[in-house]
Amino acid sequence: MRTLYHFPLSPFSRKVRIVLAEKKLPFRLVLENFWERRREFLAMNPASQVPVLQEPDGRLYSDSTSICEYLEEAYAESPLLGYTPHERAEVRRISGWFNNKFYYEVTKYIVDEKVYKHFRRAGPPDSNLLRAGKANIHYHLEYITYLMRTRKYLAGDKFSLADITAASHISVLDYLGEVPWSQHDEDLRSWYAVVKSRPSFRPVLDDTVHGFKPAQHYAVLDF
């Protein structure tokens, strides 16, 4: 059986879950509290990060970008990267934006402070770091709105890994009530509503994490 070691509020785990679902690949989920650095988990991924994918043949894959590229190469159904090298470069550019820039400027501040500190019993959130994440998110949400002015989806006319990547980050923050929807253009909300309505997104939205109640509108499709 294909197995994904994940954590529900990891945007990188969410991204791979959605890609697997888009490609109609069955898998079972194993919850991994990766910050505990479990010995068997470190042996699977010395970076001690989720997600880790174990394929039915036993082979292990880690680094969420590498996993998504692997799934795209190994399973042709529902291509998520586009067709021409130029299209694919744009999908990868936007995905990279959210995997790196958005993650280090927004997600990491908010999720580390609010969620992982709680689980690691490492004290209360650092309000300066939280504030930095909350301030930085606006610029990124404006970038999405800017892209949506001329595009149907983030990287062009087709739904792609770029949408999955961005929505994975946004959905984690939305769970925590940290997406300032009312301060942004309606186009942002419309894009997210379309993406979160995909059947591949459903199981992700149904997940909850002990100790953290999702924001009221979180799983509502017409929010």
Next chain:
Amino acid sequence: MRTLYHFPLSPFSRKVRIVLAEKKLPFRLVLENFWERRREFLAMNPASQVPVLQEPDGRLYSDSTSICEYLEEAYAESPLLGYTPHERAEVRRISGWFNNKFYYEVTKYIVDEKVYKHFRRAGPPDSNLLRAGKANIHYHLEYITYLMRTRKYLAGDKFSLADITAASHISVLDYLGEVPWSQHDEDLRSWYAVVKSRPSFRPVLDDTVHGFKPAQHYAVLDF
């Protein structure tokens, strides 16, 4: 003419320069002081990061991972990602390790504090951040040594983008005299000597940056 907007001490710029050279694609370099956020440069890459590649047809590519994937797809000569999906996943995993983990735990601390603060006239380096980078590098160099115990190159038996990525980061730190070679296994040095001896590496090693003299052994192949 193909143009690469770069900065000599950006590991991501180095990586793309080496990939272009491995693929024997001619290009001209344009120095971009990306921290100045030049308006024309922001229009080319709203992330305001180097490198940016402009292809002879005028099309623009940014995000170094996206650029390398694009070059691999568009130019078949000298494949740098491996042949099977499983091989390619390993090349991407190790490349991702250095692009993200190594960058945020080592390179960024040292290069931001030593180099970019100087150019931005943002005061002296923060010794706590420098110390963090200097402490963290050991674990990563040990990981390279660990991989080299069973492999000829970082991701397997073939030279790949994983070696280029890791060596790009290490070469920037080596320029600044920040690689503690003597405290690490000979296998680490042997791997780096092989990689830096490739003709594709030469122009990168010949570059200097005003205000920063490279460490004495920096461009010496038998160091």
